[in-house]
Amino acid sequence: MKLLILFSLALFVPGIFYGQSFEGEIVYKMAFKSKIPNVSDVQLTAMMGDTNLYYIQGGNYKTVSNGKYLQWQVYINAVNKLYNKTSNSESLVWMDAGVYNDSLVSVTLRPGAAQILGYTCDEITLTCKSSVQEYYYSSKIPEDSKIFEKHLFGSWYDFLSRAHALPLKMSYATKEFIMESTAVTVQPGHLDPAIFQIPSDAKLTSAPKNDD
Numbered sequence: 061m062k063l064l065i066l067f068s069l070a071l072f073v074p075g076i077f078y079g080q081s082f083e084g085e086i087v088y089k090m091a092f093k094s095k096i097p098n099v100s101d102v103q104l105t106a107m108m109g110d111t112n113l114y115y116i117q118g119g120n121y122k123t124v125s126n127g128k129y130l131q132w133q134v135y136i137n138a139v140n141k142l143y144n145k146t147s148n149s150e151s152l153v154w155m156d157a158g159v160y161n162d163s164l165v166s167v168t169l170r171p172g173a174a175q176i177l178g179y180t181c182d183e184i185t186l187t188c189k190s191s192v193q194e195y196y197y198s199s200k201i202p203e204d205s206k207i208f209e210k211h212l213f214g215s216w217y218d219f220l221s222r223a224h225a226l227p228l229k230m231s232y233a234t235k236e237f238i239m240e241s242t243a244v245t246v247q248p249g250h251l252d253p254a255i256f257q258i259p260s261d262a263k264l265t266s267a268p269k270n271d272d
Contacts, residue, residue, distance in 0.1 A: 084248040086114040093238040104237060112241065119207050120256040134256055140210045143258055144267075151263040157213040162188040164218055176228040177243060184223055186215050195219050196229040 090112060094104040109127030116122075119137030134143045135157060142155045166187045173183035179198035186193040193215055205220035212218075219227070232239045258264075 083117045083251055086243055087245045088112040088114060088241045089244050091240045096236050115251055115255050117251045122256055151265040153265050153267050155267045157211045160212045162190045164188050181228055186218055190234060192233045194231040195227040197223050197225040197227045199225055201226050
């Protein structure tokens with residue numbers, strides 16, 4: 061279960077909305093630093109991938125990785141679930157996005173912390189019991205946090221409810237790894253809703269509720 065959560069977090073890369081209606085594809089470059097014994101940075105990157113293709117339409121999103129383990133992830137807003145496809149299983153493993161076992165300890169804000177894709181970005185750092193998360197965002201790319209108010213996984217709503225904007229860059233550090241994702245291209249455009257559909261014949265398996 062810990063491995064699945066690690067890879068799910070790696071694919072959990074927020075999309076970018078212009079106003080409240082962005083639809084299209086975003087490409088993110090990924091960088092990883094391993095803290096896992098006997099797993100090098102190179103090995104971890106090969107497993108997780110160094111590029112994520114992110115598709116979003118309304119409250120649904122899909123991320124496709126070029127990693128060797130977790131191939132793709134779909135979030136369905138209507139049921140507040142994440143569906144994960146791994147290379148070693150024909151079944152889709154779903155997770156309740158309303159459940160996240162980390163807890164928020166403190167929040168800090170640093171205005172004008174970075175320039176990303178031409179935007180001056182503020183930084184919010186969420187220090188949690190098991191992770192430290194840094195988000196860089198611009199008020200020119202707003203987001204209505206109510207759309208994702210049930211999406212607790214990855215501290216997503218904790219961030220949105222404070223920033224009211226979408227990040228252009230995110231750093232996520234746990235005791236197992238450090239992940240950094242940075243948007244490199246944004247391509248707005250209409251998407252086929254079928255991109256986000258779960259195959260009707262897919263075998264579904266729920267992730268274990270206890271990670272111990």
